[in-house]
Amino acid sequence: MSPLPIVVLISGTGSNLQAIIDAIAAKKINAEIRAVISNKPGVAGLQRARDAGIATHVIEHKQYPDRNAFDAALRDCIDQYQPQLVVLAGFMRILGDGFVQHYPGRMLNIHPSLLPEFPGLDTHRRVLAAGHTQHGASVHFVTPELDGGPLLVQAVIPVQANDTAESLQQKVHQQEHIIYPLAIGWIAEGRVQYENNRIFFDGKPLEKPVQIPACNAY
Ligand code: GRF
Numbered sequence: 420m421s422p423l424p425i426v427v428l429i430s431g432t433g434s435n436l437q438a439i440i441d442a443i444a445a446k447k448i449n450a451e452i453r454a455v456i457s458n459k460p461g462v463a464g465l466q467r468a469r470d471a472g473i474a475t476h477v478i479e480h481k482q483y484p485d486r487n488a489f490d491a492a493l494r495d496c497i498d499q500y501q502p503q504l505v506v507l508a509g510f511m512r513i514l515g516d517g518f519v520q521h522y523p524g525r526m527l528n529i530h531p532s533l534l535p536e537f538p539g540l541d542t543h544r545r546v547l548a549a550g551h552t553q554h555g556a557s558v559h560f561v562t563p564e565l566d567g568g569p570l571l572v573q574a575v576i577p578v579q580a581n582d583t584a585e586s587l588q589q590k591v592h593q594q595e596h597i598i599y600p601l602a603i604g605w606i607a608e609g610r611v612q613y614e615n616n617r618i619f620f621d622g623k624p625l626e627k628p629v630q631i632p633a634c635n636a637y
Pocket of ligand 1: 431432433434435436464508509529531592
């Protein structure tokens with residue numbers, strides 16, 4: 420099978436991008452990152468991409484008069500690479516409905532909580548404030564509802580008495596680096612289908628996300 424062509428969108432550090440680059444290099448997933456696009460110049464993730472020999476682009480939202488103009492420029496840039504999958508990896512910009520609907524079942528996001536709990540920002544502090552005993556990360560398909568699309572896989576970690584927002588952030592991040600390549604690998608293997616807002620995994624409807632306990636590798 421030819422590698423799954425993907426484009427990755429970032430806004431910052433790009434540690435999830437790095438995990439995907441590494442998983443491809445280690446031949447754990449059969450994918451090819453055709454380009455990395457950032458809405459912020461100078462971020463570390465762009466250097467990670469360049470170091471891996473991947474084409475990079477910066478499309479600064481500030482340079483466009485409105486969301487539609489930015490979304491159109493971003494879409495044109497992505498589409499020249501003809502990806503089968505668009506991967507949001509710490510992309511901190513809300514995308515318009517038209518943009519999202521342009522990639523039905525072809526855009527993934529990773530979010531640092533066990534969605535549908537704690538959509539939005541500042542998840543680690545909110546989990547602690549709510550006294551939850553479990554936390555984690557979720558990979559989901561992107562729909563117009565923010566952090567609300569169908570869930571594919573989650574990593575679950577226990578919240579311990581001495582955890583802080585910082586310690587949770589670190590632990591969750593580590594799990595993201597495992598489940599994001601895992602999810603992309605499943606898609607590359609053709610194990611995941613998406614129809615009318617529903618995920619089919621190995622030919623069966625996925626009623627709830629695949630949940631994996633915290634681990635060090637896959
Ligand atoms: C991750 O925590 C991800 O869940 C969130 O943004 C962060 C990106 O981190 N969407 P990085 O840039 O991949 O290191």
